Amino acid sequence: MKYYSTNNQAPIADLHKAVVKGLAEDRGLYMPERIKQLPADFLDNMRDLSFQEIAYTVADAFFGEDVDAGSLKQIVYDTLAFETPIVKLEENIYSLELFHGPTLAFKDVGARFMARLLQYFIKQEGTEKVNVLVATSGDTGSAVANGFLGVDGIHVYVLYPKGKVSKIQESQFTTLGKNITAIEVDGVFDDCQALVKNAFMDAELNQHMKLTSANSINVARFLPQAFYYFNAVAQLQREGKADRCVICVPSGNFGNICAALFGHAMGMPVKRFIAANNANDVFFNYLQSGKYNPKASIQTLANAMDVGDPSNFARIIDLYSKHQQLSPEETHQRITSLISGATYNDKQISETMRQCFAETGYTLDPHGACGYRALKEQLQLGEVGVFCETAHPAKFKETVDSIIGGDIEIPERLAAFMKGQKQSVEMSKEFADFKEFLLKQ
Numbered sequence: 282m283k284y285y286s287t288n289n290q291a292p293i294a295d296l297h298k299a300v301v302k303g304l305a306e307d308r309g310l311y312m313p314e315r316i317k318q319l320p321a322d323f324l325d326n327m328r329d330l331s332f333q334e335i336a337y338t339v340a341d342a343f344f345g346e347d348v349d350a351g352s353l354k355q356i357v358y359d360t361l362a363f364e365t366p367i368v369k370l371e372e373n374i375y376s377l378e379l380f381h382g383p384t385l386a387f388k389d390v391g392a393r394f395m396a397r398l399l400q401y402f403i404k405q406e407g408t409e410k411v412n413v414l415v416a417t418s419g420d421t422g423s424a425v426a427n428g429f430l431g432v433d434g435i436h437v438y439v440l441y442p443k444g445k446v447s448k449i450q451e452s453q454f455t456t457l458g459k460n461i462t463a464i465e466v467d468g469v470f471d472d473c474q475a476l477v478k479n480a481f482m483d484a485e486l487n488q489h490m491k492l493t494s495a496n497s498i499n500v501a502r503f504l505p506q507a508f509y510y511f512n513a514v515a516q517l518q519r520e521g522k523a524d525r526c527v528i529c530v531p532s533g534n535f536g537n538i539c540a541a542l543f544g545h546a547m548g549m550p551v552k553r554f555i556a557a558n559n560a561n562d563v564f565f566n567y568l569q570s571g572k573y574n575p576k577a578s579i580q581t582l583a584n585a586m587d588v589g590d591p592s593n594f595a596r597i598i599d600l601y602s603k604h605q606q607l608s609p610e611e612t613h614q615r616i617t618s619l620i621s622g623a624t625y626n627d628k629q630i631s632e633t634m635r636q637c638f639a640e641t642g643y644t645l646d647p648h649g650a651c652g653y654r655a656l657k658e659q660l661q662l663g664e665v666g667v668f669c670e671t672a673h674p675a676k677f678k679e680t681v682d683s684i685i686g687g688d689i690e691i692p693e694r695l696a697a698f699m700k701g702q703k704q705s706v707e708m709s710k711e712f713a714d715f716k717e718f719l720l721k722q
């Protein structure tokens with residue numbers, strides 16, 4: 282498969298290059314040249330297949346030309362050693378629990394898949410040592426660090442804003458050691474992201490070391506997220522509920538929903554989508570006005586969605602404009618006919634968490650709360666809604682406890698991280714300092 286850049290000014294790349302580089306030379310995002318349709322036979326009968334079997338078929342459509350079947354199957358089966366069940370909360374409203382992986386967040390799937398794919402390329406093609414840079418507001422860092430932990434030939438640098446991630450999240454990437462280095466930046470998330478972007482564009486640094494990104498700009502990180510949407514439809518099929526299905530995705534950088542839209546373009550039988558946002562409403566405003574006006578991010582209770590300039594926006598536009606050859610107006614029309622938006626402030630998020638807990642006994646995390654509320658407000662008669670519960674509520678224990686007045690249990694897996702010793706490198710938000718540090722590595 283060939284990959285082009287959303288900015289159209291970079292050479293066409295193969296999968297190996299797209300994964301190792303992350304971002305194209307022109308700062309665009311890589312897009313697969315073709316999106317294969319999956320056969321009706323498969324789509325109609327997913328109910329009879331396991332998660333891993335479903336995922337392998339989807340993975341084969343994206344990566345099958347570039348990775349031999351045996352290795353790809355191994356990568357998929359190793360990545361998906363856990364389930365993403367749907368849980369019925371109310372008549373026609375289901376929570377798709379994406380948090381049963383190693384760090385209890387959906388990003389575990391993409392992170393692990395990318396780590397294993399990079400490892401495959403390093404072995405197969407003798408790729409030199411790869412350094413992964415990842416900026417995180419909490420969840421990405423832990424998923425990537427754990428996905429890559431102990432993988433030979435790869436070193437991971439996790440940049441996070443000092444004092445702005447929860448203790449539990451911090452412990453998940455600062456206590457690992459081995460090939461994982463945590464960098465504590467004196468700034469906000471956007472500063473971390475800027476440091477990473479600047480590093481990719483710095484010629485001297487790229488001469489010195491091979492750098493790649495594990496944020497959802499990387500095709501190997503975001504595409505595997507399509508797996509669990511197919512699996513959600515399969516589960517609905519088993520319940521006889523798969524007609525007129527609506528999928529609602531709490532969104533920040535829009536990688537997760539973008540993967541769902543790729544799935545839809547491959548034929549996944551979903552009627553429409555909802556992108557649920559916190560107070561960071563840039564995409565919501567685009568849906569209303571057709572204009573994209575990025576802004577600085579606002580800090581909210583759902584901090585993994587505090588993004589003011591979602592990196593995958595370009596991919597979503599490209600998916601419809603280029604793959605379906607539509608003008609900007611037609612693209613906007615097409616997107617608004619398929620995706621609706623929602624935006625909630627912190628007060629509404631807390632309200633929703635309290636209300637859902639009181640009415641259904643289900644504990645939402647602040648991100649999932651946006652998804653649940655958007656479905657409640659927008660689901661129409663005859664539709665069946667599935668929202669993504671993107672993280673285990675215990676990851677946001679202090680917030681969740683204080684809102685619902687409870688004391689939720691911390692799963693063993695999380696508690697284990699908190700026993701570790703924190704190790705981090707302190708860093709200013711100046712690129713020159715970060716560069717000097719990397720040049721010494």
Ligand SMILES: *Cc1c(COP(=O)(O)O)cnc(C)c1O
Nearest residue numbers: 420533534535536537585671672
């Ligand atoms: C990353 C994350 C999101 C947002 O996902 P995107 O792919 O960036 O849109 C939502 N919820 C949680 C818990 C996350 O970690």
